[in-house]
Amino acid sequence: MNVTINGKVCEAKQGQTILEVSIANGIYIPTLCHMKGLPPIGACRICLVEVEGAPNLMAACAAPVTEGMNVYTNTKRVLETRKFVVEMLVSCLSLIHISEPTRPY
Ligand code: FES
Numbered sequence: 001m002n003v004t005i006n007g008k009v010c011e012a013k014q015g016q017t018i019l020e021v022s023i024a025n026g027i028y029i030p031t032l033c034h035m036k037g038l039p040p041i042g043a044c045r046i047c048l049v050e051v052e053g054a055p056n057l058m059a060a061c062a063a064p065v066t067e068g069m070n071v072y073t074n075t076k077r078v079l080e081t082r083k084f085v086v087e088m089l090v091s092c093l094s095l096i097h098i099s100e101p102t103r104p105y
Contacts, residue, residue: 001067006074018049018060018071029073030082032089034061045085049073057081 003012005027012021017040022029032044042062049060052070057078060071072078 001065003065003067003069003071005071012065016065018051018058018063018065018069019047021065022060022071022073027073029060031061044089046082048078048081048085050075050078 001012001014003010003018003021005018005022005025008025008027010021010025010027019029019031019034029049030046032046033041034047040059040062042059045059047060048057049063050072051058051063052072060073
């Protein structure tokens with residue numbers, strides 16, 4: 001099947017994810033929780049992409065491709081959402097750090 005990513009027509013196989021097709025075609029999508037060879041958990045949301053016709057952004061590591069899918073990895077909406085996701089992840093780390101009990105050394 002054919003999938004278009006950022007205007008580039010890419011060949012894809014049934015069952016591949018957007019991330020797998022992107023990697024195979026040299027298109028970078030950032031990831032954090034994705035581990036090659038393990039089932040996707042779609043937890044971090046760093047890999048969000050925009051799919052034409054879809055109301056919400058999709059996690060590229062978990063979303064399977066479909067025939068004729070039109071994907072954008074670097075729109076303003078995608079980049080702003082990824083930035084927000086990173087800010088939320090960092091703020092969670094900060095809270096964990098703050099809530100750790102002080103250790104006497
Ligand atoms: S890499 Fe974490 S949700 Fe896709």
